[in-house]
Amino acid sequence: MRRRTLLLPVLIPPILMLAACTGGDDGGADDPGLPDDDLVEDIDAGPADDDENATDETPTDGTLAQVRSRGVLNCGINGQVPGFGFVTPEGTYEGFDVEFCQVVAAAVLGDADAVEYIELTAEARLTALQAREIDVLIRNTTWTALRDGAENVSFATTTFYDGQGMMVRTDDGFSSIADMQDTVVCTLSGTTTELNLESAFSAHGVDYEPLTFEDNDTLREAFLTDRCDGWTSDKSQLAAFKAEWPTDEGGPDALVVLDETMSKEPLSPATLDGDVEWFDTVNWAVIATIQAWEFGIDSTNVDEFLAVDPEENPDVARFLGIDDFNPGLGLDADFAVDILQQVGNYQEIYERTVGPDTALGLEPELNNLWTEGGLLYAPPYR
Amino acid sequence: MSEIKVHSSEYRPPPPDRPPSGTRSPGVWVRQNLFNTWYNSLFTLILVPAIGYVVYRAIRFVLVTARWEIVEVNLTNLMVGTFPRSELWRPWAAVAILALVIGLGLGVTARANVEAARIRGIELTTSWQQNARRAAPALLLVAALVTFVRTATPLILLAATVVLAVAGYLVGRRIPPHRRRWMHLAVITGLLGSYVVVTQFDGVSLDRWGGLMLTVFLAIGGIAMAFPVGVLIALGRRSTLPAIRLVSVVYIELIRGMPLIALLFMGWLILPFMLPVGFPTPGRTWRVVIILLLFTAAYVAEIVRGGLQSIPRGQYEAAQALGLPPWKTMRLIILPQALRNVIPAMVGQFISLFKDTSLVLIVGLTDLLAVARRVTQQPEFLGQGLHAETLLFVSFIYWVGSYWMSRESQRLETRLGLGER
Numbered sequence: 001m002r003r004r005t006l007l008l009p010v011l012i013p014p015i016l017m018l019a020a021c022t023g024g025d026d027g028g029a030d031d032p033g034l035p036d037d038d039l040v041e042d043i044d045a046g047p048a049d050d051d052e053n054a055t056d057e058t059p060t061d062g063t064l065a066q067v068r069s070r071g072v073l074n075c076g077i078n079g080q081v082p083g084f085g086f087v088t089p090e091g092t093y094e095g096f097d098v099e100f101c102q103v104v105a106a107a108v109l110g111d112a113d114a115v116e117y118i119e120l121t122a123e124a125r126l127t128a129l130q131a132r133e134i135d136v137l138i139r140n141t142t143w144t145a146l147r148d149g150a151e152n153v154s155f156a157t158t159t160f161y162d163g164q165g166m167m168v169r170t171d172d173g174f175s176s177i178a179d180m181q182d183t184v185v186c187t188l189s190g191t192t193t194e195l196n197l198e199s200a201f202s203a204h205g206v207d208y209e210p211l212t213f214e215d216n217d218t219l220r221e222a223f224l225t226d227r228c229d230g231w232t233s234d235k236s237q238l239a240a241f242k243a244e245w246p247t248d249e250g251g252p253d254a255l256v257v258l259d260e261t262m263s264k265e266p267l268s269p270a271t272l273d274g275d276v277e278w279f280d281t282v283n284w285a286v287i288a289t290i291q292a293w294e295f296g297i298d299s300t301n302v303d304e305f306l307a308v309d310p311e312e313n314p315d316v317a318r319f320l321g322i323d324d325f326n327p328g329l330g331l332d333a334d335f336a337v338d339i340l341q342q343v344g345n346y347q348e349i350y351e352r353t354v355g356p357d358t359a360l361g362l363e364p365e366l367n368n369l370w371t372e373g374g375l376l377y378a379p380p381y382r
Numbered sequence: 383m384s385e386i387k388v389h390s391s392e393y394r395p396p397p398p399d400r401p402p403s404g405t406r407s408p409g410v411w412v413r414q415n416l417f418n419t420w421y422n423s424l425f426t427l428i429l430v431p432a433i434g435y436v437v438y439r440a441i442r443f444v445l446v447t448a449r450w451e452i453v454e455v456n457l458t459n460l461m462v463g464t465f466p467r468s469e470l471w472r473p474w475a476a477v478a479i480l481a482l483v484i485g486l487g488l489g490v491t492a493r494a495n496v497e498a499a500r501i502r503g504i505e506l507t508t509s510w511q512q513n514a515r516r517a518a519p520a521l522l523l524v525a526a527l528v529t530f531v532r533t534a535t536p537l538i539l540l541a542a543t544v545v546l547a548v549a550g551y552l553v554g555r556r557i558p559p560h561r562r563r564w565m566h567l568a569v570i571t572g573l574l575g576s577y578v579v580v581t582q583f584d585g586v587s588l589d590r591w592g593g594l595m596l597t598v599f600l601a602i603g604g605i606a607m608a609f610p611v612g613v614l615i616a617l618g619r620r621s622t623l624p625a626i627r628l629v630s631v632v633y634i635e636l637i638r639g640m641p642l643i644a645l646l647f648m649g650w651l652i653l654p655f656m657l658p659v660g661f662p663t664p665g666r667t668w669r670v671v672i673i674l675l676l677f678t679a680a681y682v683a684e685i686v687r688g689g690l691q692s693i694p695r696g697q698y699e700a701a702q703a704l705g706l707p708p709w710k711t712m713r714l715i716i717l718p719q720a721l722r723n724v725i726p727a728m729v730g731q732f733i734s735l736f737k738d739t740s741l742v743l744i745v746g747l748t749d750l751l752a753v754a755r756r757v758t759q760q761p762e763f764l765g766q767g768l769h770a771e772t773l774l775f776v777s778f779i780y781w782v783g784s785y786w787m788s789r790e791s792q793r794l795e796t797r798l799g800l801g802e803r
Contacts, residue, residue: 079752079756079759080756080759081759082761086756086759087463087464087757087760089455089456089458089459089757090458091459091462091467092464116589117464118666118746119748119756121744123744124647124744128651128746131655133654133666217767221767240764241764243764244766358761359761359762
């Protein structure tokens with residue numbers, strides 16, 4: 001009996017390994033767990049369209065072709081940023097960045113749900129892109145020269161203009177950084193925030209004492225117990241913590257975010273250098289959400305706009321692909337319709353995830369149309 | 383020689399004579415153990431209030447102040463991560479299959495033990511206290527989960543699973559000895575079946591698993607595969623063939639010289655580059671399992687080598703004298719003794735692997751700990767400092783798993799008579 005019981009554990013593993021090999025092949029060859037009907041359509045549609053536009057040279061091993069044959073977009077996100085990317089109790093991803101993953105998937109595959117979300121840490125995000133583990137990185141990543149240059153990534157149109165701000169208690173009566181002589185300012189360690197803080201304060205000739213923390217929750221505890229006078233971080237983050245400030249501490253009104261912005265943080269989708277076709281695809285998928293806002297087209301009225309007369313409104317007709325205008329971006333003529341029907345335009349995405357009516361309650365400010373005093377400006381689609 | 387001792391845990395000798403108990407009242411015990419010298423009295427006076435206060439605060443937190451709704455709302459998240467909710471029947475089916483085969487296996491083993499003891503003239507009985515103690519970790523986990531479940535369906539399914547396990551046990555006890563061979567096949571089929579039912583037949587790719595399900599899969603996958611590989615490498619290191627010995631030594635030293643995080647990163651990002659062109663890249667999760675397997679196998683190999691070295695030469699010579707060929711010597715004489723000697727170290731390694739699986743969050747997998755960290759970022763729980771609740775819950779699950787492994791290894795040790803000769 002003893003021998004037999006010893007044999008059992010020795011027997012199981014080789015068989016499990018066998019299963020491992022077959023399982024691994026399956027994982028690489030196809031991706032189960034997605035709506036199959038849609039997938040088949042997409043796979044069929046992808047190459048066929050390329051053939052029709054045979055005038056453009058479409059490299060078969062480019063990211064665009066890979067995504068189409070895979071039938072799913074691998075999108076690198078952050079699963080821990082309030083409003084931008086998080087997991088709901090129902091086990092789905094939601095947030096501003098997540099919706100832009102869906103925008104790209106809708107544009108390229110015609111299915112906003114054909115996304116595989118890969119949660120990445122700050123350290124791993126660019127490496128994952130370089131290793132082609134993900135097709136596109138939409139993970140509150142600031143567009144900087146160093147990343148654009150040495151790190152070999154290309155940044156598409158900025159989706160969110162953020163900036164480093166300073167939050168103080170209303171009772172303390174600070175109205176600008178210049179008032180904050182001899183204060184303690186709390187920040188996260190190892191981020192560029194620390195450096196920006198130093199230059200902002202020395203520019204005003206104000207002395208301060210920095211206090212650094214590993215994560216936002218301990219920082220919050222320190223701020224609650226009055227260990228710091230100021231809390232500096234990206235304004236979108238500060239807004240999230242302000243909105244959730246406990247009512248027995250005075251609620252959101254007990255805090256105020258100063259108007260000053262200490263740094264520019266344009267958060268942009270990133271793709272790998274050297275694949276211009278894919279970059280164009282991602283870039284114009286993002287631009288389309290802004291262009292749609294300019295046109296006043298959103299998910300509720302896109303079907304009405306599909307009926308416009310091309311003679312009367314040629315810009316909208318071109319944008320929605322009504323007259324089969326194809327600028328050779330590697331996208332279907334009606335890609336904007338897929339984006340709008342399945343996700344929506346920029347304004348809808350913004351207001352759903354981070355806008356004034358959400359937990360973050362962010363006023364658009366810079367993230368508004370250029371006609372409204374913001375920075376969102378779509379190049380003409382013609 | 384010591385065949386009877388093999389089952390000595392089930393055979394309970396009459397308890398040894400207790401020291402006369404009447405003379406030791408609680409007051410005497412306290413005086414003898416806590417206040418026997420002036421410095422011990424001092425320690426007692428300082429430590430008892432301190433420990434008492436900590437325990438009071440801990441219990442107060444768990445029962446009164448903690449806001450457990452974050453765990454209640456996210457229980458499914460913690461169990462399976464972002465696994466598609468429409469496919470939840472698959473993990474449940476897998477759990478049911480596992481419950482059945484584990485019950486079956488326990489039933490067969492229980493009967494085999496009874497029969498083996500009866501042959502030696504011992505009537506083996508297991509008291510319910512013994513059984514309860516053995517099941518305690520699992521019961522604790524189930525109790526914790528039941529506390530947080532808010533709907534009826536999971537409770538019904540959980541009850542059905544328990545019924546299946548008990549049914550499996552009862553069936554297992556009825557299997558006659560000559561059919562037992564087939565039971566091993568059934569257990570293996572069940573293990574494979576539970577994997578197949580989740581991933582195959584339009585199932586859910588391994589890369590979409592998460593939460594406790596992923597943690598358990600990584601741990602079991604890693605342990606089950608690292609064990610045989612480690613044994614092979616240990617034998618390789620003691621081989622008389624220089625090439626095999628060299629390869630084994632290089633492997634062990636290379637892997638043990640690298641941090642697990644570095645290996646995980648390499649497996650995640652560099653492995654795809656090293657595979658031949660056209661070779662399908664294994665999914666992310668399988669790459670992580672392979673790395674965990676390679677990492678643990680190196681440590682297991684050294685542990686097993688320690689066990690092999692503890693076997694005296696006489697054992698080999700005796701086996702040779704009996705005319706056993708080398709591989710039979712190894713399988714029947716050396717390995718059983720060597721492995722038995724290293725159970726504590728081996729289980730320690732496995733417990734460590736179980737907890738090391740939480741490192742996979744850096745390569746984009748969302749295991750139990752990763753889910754716990756991110757649910758605090760949901761809008762309804764944002765910035766309320768609920769880390770304590772989620773981390774406590776997750777720690778409890780890790781603790782139950784580790785404690786269970788530790789207890790089972792102790793059981794195995796006594797059953798195999800470790801430390802008794």
